[in-house]
Amino acid sequence: MTALSQRHTMAMILAPAVLFLAGAFMLPLLNLGRLSVFENLPGGAIRETLTLANYRAFLSDSFNLELTRNSCLIAVQASLLALLVGYPIALFLYRTTSPWRGLLLVAAISPLFVSGVVRVFGWLVILGDTGFINGGFKWLGLIDRPLALIFNWTGVVIGLAEGLVPFVVLALISGFGRLDQNIEDAAATLGADPLRRFLTITLPLSMPGILLAFLIGFVVSMSAYVSPRILGGGRIFVLATEIYGQTFELNNWPLAAVLSLYMLLLLVLLTLAYKKLTERSA
Amino acid sequence: MRVIGNLIVALAFAYVLAPILIVVVMSFSIDAYIVFPPSGWSLKWYGELWQRKEFHDGLMVSLKIAAMVTATALIIGVPAALAVARGQGRWRDLAYAYLTAPQLVPAVVLGLMLLLVFAPFRLVATLPGVVIAHVVVTMPFVIRIMVTTFSTITADCEAAAATLGASPLKVFFTVTLPLSAPGLLAAAAIAFIVSFDETVVTLFLSGPRFTTLPVQVFNYVTTKTDPLIAALSTVLLVFTALLIAAVERSIGIVQAVSTPR
Amino acid sequence: MAFVEIRSLHVSYGKTQVVHGLSLDIERGEFLALLGPSGCGKTTVLRAISGLLQPSSGDIRVADTNVVGLPVHKRNMGYVFQNYALFPHMSVARNIAYGLSMRGLGSAESGKRVQDVLELVRMSTLSRRKPKQLSGGQQQRVALARALVIEPQLLLLDECLSNLDAKLREELRVEIRDIQKRTGVTTLFVTHDQTEAMTMCDRIAILDHGRIAQIGNPRDIYERPNSPFVARFIGRINEISGQSNGAGGISLDKTNIRLPGPVLRSGPVLIMLRPHRITINAVSPAAASDRLTGTIIRKTFIGNMAEIAVQTAVGVLVVEISAASADLDHHQQGDTVTLTWSAADMIVFEPEEAVP
Numbered sequence: 001m002t003a004l005s006q007r008h009t010m011a012m013i014l015a016p017a018v019l020f021l022a023g024a025f026m027l028p029l030l031n032l033g034r035l036s037v038f039e040n041l042p043g044g045a046i047r048e049t050l051t052l053a054n055y056r057a058f059l060s061d062s063f064n065l066e067l068t069r070n071s072c073l074i075a076v077q078a079s080l081l082a083l084l085v086g087y088p089i090a091l092f093l094y095r096t097t098s099p100w101r102g103l104l105l106v107a108a109i110s111p112l113f114v115s116g117v118v119r120v121f122g123w124l125v126i127l128g129d130t131g132f133i134n135g136g137f138k139w140l141g142l143i144d145r146p147l148a149l150i151f152n153w154t155g156v157v158i159g160l161a162e163g164l165v166p167f168v169v170l171a172l173i174s175g176f177g178r179l180d181q182n183i184e185d186a187a188a189t190l191g192a193d194p195l196r197r198f199l200t201i202t203l204p205l206s207m208p209g210i211l212l213a214f215l216i217g218f219v220v221s222m223s224a225y226v227s228p229r230i231l232g233g234g235r236i237f238v239l240a241t242e243i244y245g246q247t248f249e250l251n252n253w254p255l256a257a258v259l260s261l262y263m264l265l266l267l268v269l270l271t272l273a274y275k276k277l278t279e280r281s282a
Numbered sequence: 283m284r285v286i287g288n289l290i291v292a293l294a295f296a297y298v299l300a301p302i303l304i305v306v307v308m309s310f311s312i313d314a315y316i317v318f319p320p321s322g323w324s325l326k327w328y329g330e331l332w333q334r335k336e337f338h339d340g341l342m343v344s345l346k347i348a349a350m351v352t353a354t355a356l357i358i359g360v361p362a363a364l365a366v367a368r369g370q371g372r373w374r375d376l377a378y379a380y381l382t383a384p385q386l387v388p389a390v391v392l393g394l395m396l397l398l399v400f401a402p403f404r405l406v407a408t409l410p411g412v413v414i415a416h417v418v419v420t421m422p423f424v425i426r427i428m429v430t431t432f433s434t435i436t437a438d439c440e441a442a443a444a445t446l447g448a449s450p451l452k453v454f455f456t457v458t459l460p461l462s463a464p465g466l467l468a469a470a471a472i473a474f475i476v477s478f479d480e481t482v483v484t485l486f487l488s489g490p491r492f493t494t495l496p497v498q499v500f501n502y503v504t505t506k507t508d509p510l511i512a513a514l515s516t517v518l519l520v521f522t523a524l525l526i527a528a529v530e531r532s533i534g535i536v537q538a539v540s541t542p543r
Numbered sequence: 544m545a546f547v548e549i550r551s552l553h554v555s556y557g558k559t560q561v562v563h564g565l566s567l568d569i570e571r572g573e574f575l576a577l578l579g580p581s582g583c584g585k586t587t588v589l590r591a592i593s594g595l596l597q598p599s600s601g602d603i604r605v606a607d608t609n610v611v612g613l614p615v616h617k618r619n620m621g622y623v624f625q626n627y628a629l630f631p632h633m634s635v636a637r638n639i640a641y642g643l644s645m646r647g648l649g650s651a652e653s654g655k656r657v658q659d660v661l662e663l664v665r666m667s668t669l670s671r672r673k674p675k676q677l678s679g680g681q682q683q684r685v686a687l688a689r690a691l692v693i694e695p696q697l698l699l700l701d702e703c704l705s706n707l708d709a710k711l712r713e714e715l716r717v718e719i720r721d722i723q724k725r726t727g728v729t730t731l732f733v734t735h736d737q738t739e740a741m742t743m744c745d746r747i748a749i750l751d752h753g754r755i756a757q758i759g760n761p762r763d764i765y766e767r768p769n770s771p772f773v774a775r776f777i778g779r780i781n782e783i784s785g786q787s788n789g790a791g792g793i794s795l796d797k798t799n800i801r802l803p804g805p806v807l808r809s810g811p812v813l814i815m816l817r818p819h820r821i822t823i824n825a826v827s828p829a830a831a832s833d834r835l836t837g838t839i840i841r842k843t844f845i846g847n848m849a850e851i852a853v854q855t856a857v858g859v860l861v862v863e864i865s866a867a868s869a870d871l872d873h874h875q876q877g878d879t880v881t882l883t884w885s886a887a888d889m890i891v892f893e894p895e896e897a898v899p
Binding site: 443 | 557621622630
């Protein structure tokens with residue numbers, strides 16, 4: 001087979017997937033833009049006239065600013081919590097020589113393979129007024145009234161962060177590639193105790209992994225729907241819940257489209273900022 | 283120092299596994315609502331689960347969808363991954379980015395996008411509609427796993443086979459395919475699990491006429507909290523765990539979910 | 544007409560041209576080495592011949608047939624990869640039989656030929672093993688057997704001894720050469736290791752940046768290099784700057800020593816001397832204008848020979864003497880000695896352009 005016919009064959013086997021995504025993904029994405037400039041009639045019908053009314057409504061509503069603030073703040077807090085939990089796990093998995101390593105790795109990323117609703121239900125049980133924590137503390141006599149850990153901001157962050165840990169662990173482990181045990185040994189021979197070694201060698205060298213983990217955590221948090229909706233009890237409002245609400249409760253698809261484009265824009269800006277940040281330090 | 287370190291790691295693991303473990307424990311509770319500690323233990327919720335036809339239906343639908351999605355995603359995704367793995371230069375990177383783009387879009391946005399396009403074609407709350415949506419969602423996973431498999435595992439041996447007289451088709455069937463079998467298994471298992479668990483996009487595309495198991499669970503959880511869902515979740519967990527074990531034995535989980543190159 | 548004729552071969556990797564108009568003739572049954580530093584294009588040439596790479600222009604003719612348009616699987620050339628590329632999902636026997644099954648051979652006939660070649664590489668007892676159960680040396684032999692059993696018109700070896708330890712490499716060098724002599728297959732061997740090239744091959748082609756710098760038998764290349772690059776690449780060599788008087792006389796810079804030499808244009812010259820061509824003597828009482836004196840600054844014992852570094856007016860010269868030589872213990876560090884050599888052993892070049 002000549003180089004040219006090989007190229008043709010490769011193009012042919014690539015085609016079905018490309019065409020499928022063109023119709024099922026690219027087209028809908030462009031259509032989102034199209035819908036965002038259509039007119040929404042009361043009652044939910046859509047008139048296909050071009051208008052910027054939706055964008056004006058979006059920009060003039062200060063609630064959207066609050067939504068953005070909520071989404072970002074929850075994302076930052078959840079990502080930080082996930083990093084706090086994920087870093088020890090990742091470091092341990094990277095260094096251990098235990099035969100259980102494989103199993104522990106699977107355990108660490110197990111939230112990925114459990115449906116979001118199941119996970120979130122588990123948190124309802126743990127954080128609820130009669131759940132694991134409150135029930136346990138009451139039984140131990142530590143508290144009289146239940147702690148409000150559910151259907152509020154706290155519950156959302158705790159539940160969301162747990163779902164982020166797998167992503168964080170994987171990102172960190174890939175970033176640990178630069179951590180050569182020899183470097184730490186060298187530091188030890190030069191007189192650095194374990195804590196100093198961690199602070200001056202391990203942590204700085206794992207910074208790229210930490211940044212990547214944070215970015216991924218942030219992106220996934222911003223996109224999350226199930227955790228804010230269920231753990232927030234309908235009282236926590238983020239961009240994702242608003243998009244759902246506009247679509248099904250307020251029947252304003254064009255506005256939902258505007259919100260969606262806005263969310264995509266935020267994510268693109270975030271990724272660009274990350275690239276800028278890591279390029280400079282590379 | 284070491285003891286403290288290990289304790290921290292143990293606590294971290296406990297946090298990660300907590301909801302899953304609690305759900306399993308709770309499924310054996312005798313109480314009619316979520317209370318901890320349970321006043322007693324019982325298998326009654328499993329029995330109750332068995333009685334509920336709508337969950338049976340939901341399970342069947344989800345399994346059927348997952349099977350169709352896996353088959354479709356593999357049939358169009360594996361050849362595409364091969365083309366990308368063998369490609370060179372900018373086209374390769376472009377094709378790879380294109381094929382994995384859906385993973386960058388939040389599920390709510392994806393759900394809305396597809397709803398907007400499906401509505402005029404009456405594909406909302408239909409089996410084909412949901413299958414199409416799930417293929418879009420699972421495609422990036424299949425592509426990532428198979429591109430890694432094809433680029434790292436088989437390239438040299440394919441060259442050797444060619445020098446020994448095997449035509450490109452023969453190379454594919456006698457060397458490429460057997461050597462990428464573990465990767466194929468992993469891609470199939472991951473695609474199946476992702477489709478089976480998919481909730482948010484499906485929420486946008488389902489309705490009273492047509493719904494999947496995760497959506498049923500979602501709706502149930504927003505209105506009631508009793509151990510029935512715990513029993514249902516435990517069944518799903520066991521099933522998923524078996525699939526994961528199969529993947530781990532073939533190419534290993536980390537290989538399956540990490541970014542190649 | 545040669546068995547393999549390569550004419551004006553140009554090969555590029557993306558935008559970079561790696562092989563620049565290379566031409567080469569290989570005789571039937573010959574064992575030719577492609578030797579050169581990393582990046583000189585030797586593996587590229589090999590892959591172009593096998594069809595794994597497409598040249599941008601040029602001809603490759605084997606047995607009077609142009610193979611450039613032929614796909615890899617139709618060229619009938621055995622290729623042994625640097626990391627062997629054995630099929631992990633097949634046993635040794637099936638790996639070797641693969642090429643035969645591609646040619647449609649039945650299992651009976653194929654079985655016999657696999658057995659024969661296994662005996663040739665001394666791996667008969669391990670035919671059922673899988674590649675991951677074999678050591679590096681064993682995998683090497685299987686890869687070789689797999690390439691040989693198809694009775695190829697050309698055998699291409701791509702740095703296939705590089706991943707083995709020194710002792711194993713030495714053993715396999717001899718084995719491979721023996722097998723090649725017995726089967727008579729024309730072989731092209733890519734390597735960066737000079738000793739391998741010198742000990743195994745009939746001829747060596749030295750590559751420099753995608754071109755052939757010199758081609759010839761090992762002795763010719765070593766004793767009569769045609770450029771400073773080749774002289775430096777093969778073995779150790781001493782370099783001295785001097786002046787030619789245009790009539791066969793050469794004077795060494797910074798001294799008043801005049802020696803007979805080849806007739807060159809008058810002007811600066813680069814003189815190169817192999818360490819074992821220099822003789823080291825105690826200082827004779829009569830100072831002479833035809834010999835160099837210096838002080839021994841270092842003496843190194845390397846098993847079968849000794850290296851003596853001498854500081855002279857023209858720089859540090861390294862001399863090799865056999866460990867069996869009676870003089871070995873006479874010369875000590877700090878001694879003043881005289882260095883002599885015969886005119887015929889000087890390799891003289893025009894000096895190279897200064898590198899900016």
